[in-house]
Amino acid sequence: MFAGRAAARSARVAAPRFQLAAPTRSFAEAAAKPASASTRPPIDVFGVDGTYASALYTAAAKNSSIETVSKALESLSATFKKEPKLQQILASPTLTVDDKKQIIAELQKGISVQDKTNTVSGFLNTLAENNRLSVLEGVTEKFAQLMSASRGEVELNITSAAPLDNKVIKQLEAAVSKSQYVGANKKVKVVAKVNPDIRGGLVVEIGDRTIDLSVSSKMHKMNRLLQETL
Template structure:
C-alpha cells in the first residue's frame, strides 16, 4: 500500500457512504448494507422495486412464504432456490447477492421487515416524506390531491409528500392521517368516543 492512501481523510470516505437514516437492530443493519451497496452501484430504485416484488410474491405464495420461514431447510437448499428465483426474475446482482446472504444466514424470514426498512432509507434518499391516510372508502382524486397539497405546505420545500391510502371500515367515517411521526385522528369513531366520555363525566353545576 502506498503512503498516499493513508493521507485520505477517513471522514471523506464515510461521507460518501452515509445512510440518510440511522436504523438499529438486525433488520436495520441489513437494510443499511443493502442501501449502501445499491447507492454505490447506482441501482437504488431498481433494487427497491426488486425487493418489494419479492415480498409481494411471497405474500401471494404460501409455499414460498413457508420456505423462507422454515429454518430446518439446509442453507445450500435455500441458496440454490434463491439463485434460481433471482435468475428467473432477472434480478440485479446486488439484489441476488443480498438475498443469497440472507439465505445463508437464515434471515430470509425477515425479508419483509428488511424491505420496509430499506424503503425508509430509499424515501429519505429521495427526500420523500410518507403520509398514510386511512379512510372508509378510497379518497376521490380531487380530495387526495388537496390533502397532499396541504401536507406539502406543512413540510415546505425540499421534500416531497408520498401519500399512501389505507382502507379501514372500522373508523366509520372521516380520516386518520399519520404524518411525520404524528397522528391526526379525525375519524367518526374517535369523535364518538370523545363524545361518550364527555357524556359520562359528571356535570359540575357550580361551574355553570
Template sequence: MLAVARKTSLAPALGLGQRAASAIALKYSNAVYGAALAKSPQVLNKVHSELATISTTIAQDPGLTTFIQNPTLSANERKAGLDTIYSRLEGPKKEPVSEITKNLLGVLSENGRLGETQGVIEGFNELVGKYRGELNVVVTSAALLPKDVLSRLETALKQSQAGQKAKVLKVANKVNPTVLGGLVVDFGDKTIDLSVQSRVTKLNTVLQRLYSYSVSV
C-alpha cells in the first residue's frame, strides 16, 4: 500500500505549470517510487513501464483526458474509467497490472486528484532517472531546434557539473510558441530561463513601476 493519506477533497489543481504540478504531486510520486523499489528493482521497472503507458494513453485519448480532469464523477464512473485504463495496460496478453499502480490510481481517484496523474508520473520518472544515474534535460523553444544545435547543447551539458555526475544524459526538445525566442532549460530541480518572453516580462515589470512612480509624483 502507498503511504499516502486518503482525503475527500474534490478540488482539482488544473492550469498549473509543470513545476507546480510536480510539487503538488510529489508526495504521491515519492510514495509509489518507495513502494515499488521496496519490492525489487524488477517491480520498479514494471511500474515505470505501466506509468509510461498510462501517460501515453491519456495523452492520445481525449476521453481519458476528460475523465482524469473531472473531479465530480461518481464512484461508479471513476471505477469504470480506471477499469478502462487497466484494460489498456493489460493489453492483448492480459498481463496483470501491478497492485502498486492500481493502488496509486485508486488513491488519486478517492482523493479527487486524478488530474494530477501526469504530474505524479513526471515526478516518479525523475526519481527513477536519479536511481539509474540519468539526467533528463528538457529544452523548451518557440520552434523545434536543429539537430546540430541540440548536439552542441548536449555537449555543453555533458561538461557541466551535473552532466559529469550523470551516467546517462537525455535531452528532449519541447515546443512552446509563448517563449517567443531563446530557450528554457529544465534539468533536475533547476530551470535556466533564457527566453525572450522572460525578458519581455521583466521589461514590462520595470515599465509598470516607472509608470506607477510617475503617477504618484
C-alpha cells in the first residue's frame, strides 16, 4: 500500500508548509474542554507520542468513544506491522500537504471500526497539521498502555529471538500472574515481541521491571568481565 510511494518521496525537495483542508473538529473541540477525573488518562506516559496519546485518550473519553478509538488504533498498529516502510514514509521531511491527505485516507481504509465521532480522523489531521505523523506508531503503543491501565491490566512484554510457542507464552503468563509483580485484582496482558538481536533467551518486562535473560546480555556481561580482568 505505502511501499510504492517511498521512492518517489525520497526524490522530492521539501515543499512549503500549507494549511490542510479544515478537518472535522471533534478531536480539537473535545481536547479543548476541561478534563474531569473520569476523562483523565489513568497513568502518565512520556515523550511526544505520550503527550499526543494522552490528549487523544482524554478527547475520546469526553466523546464517549474510548473503545471505538482503541480499536481504531489497534488497526493502525497492525498496519505498521504489515507495512515496514510506513514509519519511514511518515518521517520524511519532504511530505507535501497532498501526500499527507493521501496517507491519512489510506490509513483510514485500514481501520476496522466506524468512528461516528470522527475523533480518530480529526486526530490524524491534527498530527498532519503539526508535522507529527512520524509519532503515530508510538501513539498507538502509548494509547495501548493507557487502555491497559484503565482496564486494570498489567502489561507483560516478552521479547524473544524467534516466535514463542503459545504453550510457552501461557506458562510465562501463569507464572507472572502468581508473582509479586502483579497486584491484587489485576489482569496480565501479554505482548509477545520478536527481536533477533538478543540472539536467544528472553527479555521479560512487567511494569517498570526488566528481567534480561537474553544471550546478548550474557555475552555483554562476559565481554565486560574479560575487559576488566585483562
